[in-house]
Amino acid sequence: MVKKHLFNALLAIALVLTSSVSTSAYANVDEWKALIDQVGTLYKQGNYDRAVEVANQSLAVAEKTFGPDHPSVATSLNKLAKLYAAQGQYAKAEHLYQRALATWENRLGPNHPDVVLSLNNLAESYRNQGKYIKAEPLYQRALTIGEKNLGPNHLDVALILNNLAVLYASQGQNTQAELLYQRSLAIREKALGPEHPDVALSLNNLAELYTSQGQYVKAEPLYLRALATWEKRLGPNDPNVALSLNNLAELYRVQGQYTQAEPLHQRALAIKEKSLGPEHPDVAVSLNNLAELYRVQGQYAKVEPLHLRALAIREKTLGQDHPNVTTSLDNLAQFHHDQGQYVKAESLYLRVLAINEKVLGPEHPDVALSLNNLAELYTSQGQYVKAEPLYLRALATWEKRLGPNDPNVALSLNNLAELYRVQGQYTQAEPLHQRALAIKEKSLGPEHPDVASSLNNLAELYASQGQYAQAEPLLQRALVIREKTLGPEHPDLAQGLHNLALLYTILGQYAKAEPLHLRALANREKALGPDHFDVARSLHYLAALHATQGQNAKAEPLVLRVLAITEKTLGTDHPAVAISLNNLVVLYRATNRESEADELQQRANAILDIKR
Structure with missing residues (x-):
């Protein structure tokens, strides 16, 4: 993120250095300034295509008026590069940032404080492409220049510390990231006061780091303080408030606190639609997150429309090959995977992989993630020969690029x-x-x-x-x-309880196993509701325990409930329904109900014969 005051400083230098421009060119200077302002407005609106057109116009005016190596040209280059980066066109952005940096260095010298902006922007471009080795020395150089020329407690130093922390966090270097985030926060609190919006941003970033580490107790008060600050200083309907609401909702979601998360996501979405418009890319982010919340709760009817709307927004505003489009495609693929719609899921995962390879290159970490997701799909279908080379390629990429x-x-x-x-x-x-x-x-x-x-x-x-x-x-x-x-009541705890219970079942320690299965079932029913598919999983484990002990009368109603939930949540033709039917077949045969078992077996076979 580039601070506005830093950009304004560069803009001021660009204008000061126009003293050699002839009187007849002053009108062009005014035109250039107006174009630059228009670019900023269009960027905030998410109208990137039109913004690129205007930014190119500003560049042409600057080059014609001032010459190719003037700071005003560098300013236009930076603006245009930022737009290309927002559209995922990183190669174009990188070239422009490099040219802007060269211009500033030639006019101001390599150690001038205002070179910091270009170093930061080029480093951000490399980071977004996963080129971490190239990004780090640029951040470090920017930090050195800033500390030497501006002082260790300058706000621009805080900005570079923050961005360097993001880089380290992206590479899993959390200890280094935490120290930099904390130092950046301290600088901003001292210079701006504890309730400044930029302090709230630092609090948010540090909270995100803690969330990624599973330190939820540390994260929550930081998110709450950031939210309170933004609401107080910017008003309840500012996009930053929406960001804070979203992050707090995600914190609650990963902890299984779904009833707390949903209203926050809904409020964030409403704020973005009102302040940014219904087709802004940030609206797509909220739609995506709300959809994922519904997905983990098994509310599948609500999921797909939200993901489809998010995808439509991103394709329209960012283009079909933007990396953010792949987020929507990935989530849709996961939805179809959950539904047993493997052909649909595969086509979406393949499209994601193609986009990421084209835009980011074959060895980008995001490409590795695409390979991993496709391999997981093949694994779930038993297509192990297809899955293995994808997993191996993903592993090699992550090891090479991330360490x-x-x-x-x-x-x-x-x-x-x-x-x-x-x-x-x-x-x-x-x-x-x-x-x-x-x-x-x-x-x-x-x-x-x-x-x-x-x-x-x-x-x-x-x-x-x-x-x-x-x-x-x-x-x-x-x-x-x-x-x-x-x-103790998180739904993710349930699988751990089941696993330990299954071990005790294998060992014949049934008295130890049953209370663990019952506790897991209670957790899931409370957190997810009685009709969630994960509840069906818990019922299945409990039924299996009873069947193992020959308690078929206890097992049967549980298996029937599993079947009912599975049909309701996933549809009557889902492969999981066939599994439930087969479990019921085994139970009926054990109790000599052969005709009922044969009927269910035929239905299960028909489901499994469906091409997916």
Whole structure:
């Protein structure tokens, strides 16, 4: 983010340096200033195509009036580059930022304070492209110039510290990021006072870092303080208030506090529609987040229309190949994946991959994420031969671009290990799970929820091999972490409870297993409602426990409820319905109800025969 006062300083220099311009050119100066102002207005409106046209006009006027190496030209170059970056045209933006930087350095010298702006912008361009190695030295140089010429407590120094922190956070270097965010916040509080809008931005950024680390207790008061500041200083309907509401809602969502999250997302959406217009790209962000909230709650009828509207806005305002368009496509693909609509999901994931490779290059971290998502789709369909090379390519990309200890590398290792586990390739899976766990413990801390996920997966691997003594303490540690970080009633705690209960079931310790299954079921029913598909999962585990003990009379109503929920939430032809039908078939055959079992078996087979 570029501070307005920094841009205004450069604009002032550009105008001061027009003293050699002839009197006849003054009209052109006024025209240039008007065009620059118009670009700013169009940018705020999200009208990027028209803004690019006007920015090109301003560049032409500046070059004609002042010559190709004038600071006014650099200002126009910066404006145009910013627009291209907003549209995802990073290669175009990079070239313009480089030219602007060269102009400022030639006119002002390489260590002038106002070179900081160009260094920052070029670094931002590299960061957005995942070119972190190129970005860091530019940020560092900008920081050095700023500290030397402006002083360590100058607001422009705070800006560079903030952006450098974003870079480090993007690479999982959270300790370094936290220190820089805290220093940036301290500078702004001292210079501007504790209730300035820029202080609220620093609070928001630090809270986002804590949220990403699972430190929700630290994040919430920062988000609340940022929200209060923006509401007080900017009014209740400012877009920054909407940003704060959105982030606070996301904090509640990841903690399973859905009833608290929904009104915040709805208010954020209303503010953006009112202040920015119904087709602004930021409106699409709120639509996307609200849709994801409904998706995790299983309210699928509400999900697709919101994602489709967000996609339409982004394609119209940003173009069909913009990286933000891929966010909407990804979410739609995940929705279809959840619904068992694999052909639709695959086509969307492939489109996302094609866009990211075209716009960002084949080795960008976002390309690795696209590869990972497509591989997960193939894995869920049992297409392991298709999935493995995608996982391997994603892993290689993340290791190369982010380093061997980045959390994304751990994600890739985990998914590859799970692929090997489901194929019974346990010796290949174990070292990958162990390395993923080590990375997460080091980069996120030993009590992060993602660490619990790795512990759970490693335990499942050991259980698959009959190594129950090794699995149990891992499952217990994972459960403790989730209870501590998420709270005892979070829906994500349920799977950990089920996993430990399943282990006890295998060991024949049924008395230990049942209360864990019941607690998991209660958590999900309370947080998600009685008809959520995850509730059906919990009912399935409990039914299986009863069936294992020969308690078929207890199991049957649970299996029937699983079937009813699955049909209601996913549709009568979803593959999960076939699984429920088959479970009921097993139960009926165990109780000598062959004709009913045959009828259900035929229906299950018909569902599985559907081409998806």
